[in-house]
Amino acid sequence: MHKFLKIVWLGVLLLSTQLTFAQQSSITPSDTTKPTRVITTTGPVVVNETVNQVPAPKPTAERNELKYNLNESGSHFFKATFLNQAWLQFNQSNPGSTVIGVPKDNTLSIGLRRTRIQMFGQISDHVFLYFQFGMNNFNYLNGGFNQTGSSNRKIQAFFHDAVSEYIVWKNKDYLKIGGGLTIVNGLSRFSAPSVSSIMTMDVPVFAQATVDQTDEFSRKLSLYARGQVGHLDYRVVMSDPFPIQTNGAALPTYGPNSIFALKGHNKQFQGLFMWQFLDKETNQVPGYNTGTYLGARRIFNLEAGFITQKNAMVHLAAPGDTVYKNMNLWSVASFLDMPLNKAKGTAVNAYLGYFHTDYGKNYLRFNGALNPASDIAAAQRPGGLGGTQGNTFPMFGTGSVVYGQFGYLMKRDLFGAGNGTLMPYVQAQIANYQRVTSTLGVYNIGLNYLIKGHNGKLTLDYQNRPYYEPSSGTSQLSAGGRRGQLTLQYQVFI
Template identity: 65%
Template sequence: MLSFSRTIGLCILLFISQISVAQRAVNPTTDSLPSRDPAIAATPAGVDKNELKYSLNASGTHFIKATFLNQAWLRVNQSNPGSTVIQEPNTSTVDIGLRRTRMQLFGQLSDHVFIYFQFGLNNFNYLNGGFSPTATSNRKVQPFFHDAVGEYLVFKNRNLLNIGYGLTIVNGLSRFSGPSVATIMSMDVPVFAQATVDQTDEFARKLSLYARGQVGRLDYRIAMSDPFPIQTSGAALPSYSQNAQFALKGHRKQYQGFFMWQFFDREAHQTPGYNTGTYLGARKIVNLEAGFITQQQATATTVGGDTLYHPMNLWSVASFLDMPLNKTRGTAINAYLGYFSTNYGPNYLRFNGIMNPASGIAAGFPAGTQGNAFPMFGTGSVVYGQVGYLMKRNLFGSGRGTLMPYAQAQIATYDRITQPLGVYNLGVNYLINGHNAKFTLDYQNRPSYRADGNLFTPAGRRGQLTLQYQLFI
């Protein structure tokens, strides 16, 4: 196994070499920018067409579109204490995986009818999402429908009120609870904002009835969701204790809403629920945002042999900015700052590692803390911020793209951790052709933890370096 420092150096050299190769291989007339649709990265006037669209009428107002996305990761990770890989102790890992591979089909079938489907897989590495030394699994069964929803536009050619239901990512809480992953500025989204991901939803999607629209400068969405029981999550069932877990009994509806006040340009509003990460300077966006999710008797604890049920109440307030700085040079800035109140019930805490490269944890270490996991979800509060700077257009010469460096910080105070959690990311995008073809090099620094009775105490910090190659049309 290569040392961690040598592997970091290798990844950096690979990133530089990929920039050189891509500069020779790709030669668009200019950098692509996202369109009005937050789920796709289309092209401004004068640039080659880069979307798969079939018009259903002469004006093109009725249409069908298809998109394809692949985000491949090459990663080196310093493992948390006690991590094992296929039953062997391992202090670091190098893995290749598919963070997301997706296909979308959506369209405006008539003046009042819109459909949206998304199919694909997530977190596909050599473990394929899990490993058991005593059982086998099938690595070929992971792709699934993420979205399948129909929408009725009440007012022709106006987004005042759109009503839909089905399997959808229309969410409350925040813009990152329903992110357009093809257009995000950073390599990955702050997953804690997808608050019940794969617990009582399907990869942040829920069976919901919703209404959404734009009235003046107000963009709104409200939904009633039918959460999945935790028994269908595919994971081992939780055991009740003094620490809240999702309830094993009962079924209550979930209610949520998200609202944005848009001071300048209005954001894209075509596909249901998805929020653009960055418009790469194509729009002047300054928003104030707020959202919530609430569900009665969502979680449970046991006290003195009695089972107590607790509501889940989550809310956030945030500001979002994405705007050009110098239109002639093509520079732009992206910034977000949000506060999240996350009440899942007493002492709720969930460790999670994105596409975790470790398969297990040694005896004597807290369960679920292997690999790159950290306390991602918990009862308490979170402050999340990000900032990025889009450098001048054609930084490397005509048709050779530009760079967008960024920084992220997630600072959380949860009931069961003894000190505030801090997870920090620094990265840079090489935008070969806008969001349609880009490399992202990202370094994450996170805390590891040891058990201290019912609490968790920091036990040092670990690093992770990832090179992502995104292709999207």
């Protein structure tokens, strides 16, 4: 018993020592000893006490990025971004449109225009790595439902980009050589748009000239060189296009009108050259072009670009007479993104471009973003073309296109500090195609509510477009009237 009491006493003594040490060690270097007044009936008496003085935390700057520095200076880093664009879409459908077998004149639908994850970084002074994973045009039809089959709603996401890049000169943008699956394209700035920063609700998709035909949502397996030398921003690309047989859609048939070739395989060559008169644009992420800097930079560019591919297109001049043609596309354009009043935060954004689009004789393809209709009645197919239901219009074709947009950024904190501002815009695509008898005009008017710049914004957009009717005895298409579409987008980006 005596031995047991000694052990208990020793344990209590050790525990007491530990508690005393813990209390003493809880006093940090910022703790100070200062006099404290104790009030008594006879007057104040000063007593010295140890008092914990915890300094008020300093306010920290809010961060808008998820970035891990690989060195102390931050010049080597790895970063992740996330983007979600949700659409609420009311559409007046083209005549004859059906939704899962039922005729519908209009639709109200909810969808995801884009959901993306980017991961990229400067691994060393000479090495840059870029990945993008995500999905597009995901609504209740899951991008592929029709009356003769179905699609799988669980296989929409895929790798958009997987690029490795070598920076030839340290800390210089003169020359960067890269390769992989990439959106580094020629033709125009909107052939490789940074969709998180666009001013309009959606990009002019016609500028992504071969989208989902011989590429993967505008990405191709490519080897490229790009960079900035003085005022010149350039990129030249050799691409290995995909055969149209792998795009997941029904194959086009040979006829008098041009289609993408079903035989043969040739490399595609592209280039884009921009002369930057004022500030230089960002050049870090391979290929992508900013939509608007919201007045943060003074940008005025002139650009010219091209895409060419030997024997990319084919048509029948006569039964059994197969004619292969080169695909030749080029454009010239100007781009302005400029602050007007820095104190107020106002700015302007404008783009005007001319596109020459030669896909071969009478080529024409309809397309519509996040199409809410699944099919169209056979009797309503203009010129026998498929894919003309819902909100589609002749987006791609042999001929020429003029595209323009204009937007005005209103004053900073229009609705009070931290409550954001507005940016209204207008947008127009005017085309003359060989296979369409009259000038095609698609017009948009919209309003951005920039809650937190591009990181959080609401966009309300109205689009007015033509629809086309069958023409008996000819492959030419004539406009039958016009339809409208009202879309509300909520974008969150970090």
